[in-house]
Amino acid sequence: MNETPAFPMAPAPFSGDSREVDAGACFDWLRQGWAMFLVNPGIWIGVTVLLLVILMAISIVPLFGQIAAHLLVPLFGAGMFRVCRRISDNEEPAIADLFAGFHHQAGQLVMVGVFFALGIFGIAFLAFLLVSGGVLGGVVTGKVGGFGIALGGVMLAGLLVLVLSVPVIMATWFAPALVYFHDMKPLDAMKASFTAGARNW
Numbered sequence: 001m002n003e004t005p006a007f008p009m010a011p012a013p014f015s016g017d018s019r020e021v022d023a024g025a026c027f028d029w030l031r032q033g034w035a036m037f038l039v040n041p042g043i044w045i046g047v048t049v050l051l052l053v054i055l056m057a058i059s060i061v062p063l064f065g066q067i068a069a070h071l072l073v074p075l076f077g078a079g080m081f082r083v084c085r086r087i088s089d090n091e092e093p094a095i096a097d098l099f100a101g102f103h104h105q106a107g108q109l110v111m112v113g114v115f116f117a118l119g120i121f122g123i124a125f126l127a128f129l130l131v132s133g134g135v136l137g138g139v140v141t142g143k144v145g146g147f148g149i150a151l152g153g154v155m156l157a158g159l160l161v162l163v164l165s166v167p168v169i170m171a172t173w174f175a176p177a178l179v180y181f182h183d184m185k186p187l188d189a190m191k192a193s194f195t196a197g198a199r200n201w
Contacts, residue, residue: 014182018196036087047083047098051076070120071113074172075101078109078180085181105179111186112175119168126164127157170197 037044058072059065078101086093101109134153141149171194178189 018192018199020199036084039087040093043083043093043095046095047080050095050098051080067117067121070117071110073116074109074112074176074179075099075106077101077176078105081177081180101176101180105183108179108186109176112172112179112190115186115190116168116172119171120165123161123164123168127161130157130160167194170194173197 054076055069055072058069061068076098079098082097082100083093086097130153132153134150134156137153138148138150171190174193174196175186175189178184178192179186182189184192
């Protein structure tokens with residue numbers, strides 16, 4: 001059984017290329033994450049609650065709030081990564097670290113959010129077209145056959161969302177960290193993030 005991680009915890013060297021790791025690495029990451037939480041639970045609870053409150057408040061605004069929330073997620077993600085880095089470097093994290101992405105590479109992080117939002121809303125639009133088409137076809141057909149067409153449209157839309165969301169999430173998962181810590185361009189960071197996910201599928 002592995003010992004509890006000691007701090008400072010140096011990150012693996014980054015050369016710009018993704019690494020392929022074995023499936024058991026996920027347990028090391030969970031163990032390290034739990035160790036980071038135990039170092040300062042108050043900070044983690046504080047930044048998490050604050051982040052949820054901010055995103056919920058922004059999302060209240062119809063349409064534009066949802067768009068803004070998607071654009072800001074990478075900036076807050078960079079802030080969460082900053083908290084992780086401070087703890088791994090045996091430094092004292094602060095609530096203000098949540099906003100670190102607003103002070104470094106903010107424009108590039110917003111662009112990651114733009115690409116993420118375009119992907120998510122594009123998928124949602126395609127799903128809407130499928131559901132609408134299925135419902136319309138069901139209404140025109142009527143009775144049992146119409147219900148089957150409508151249900152088929154809903155199921156196909158759900159499958160489409162599931163399949164297309166995976167690559168979008170893969171492309172944005174590591175991108176904020178790559179932009180914030182390594183000054184990568186948004187598209188390069190998203191490509192690297194997707195490649196890392198694909199290599200460890």
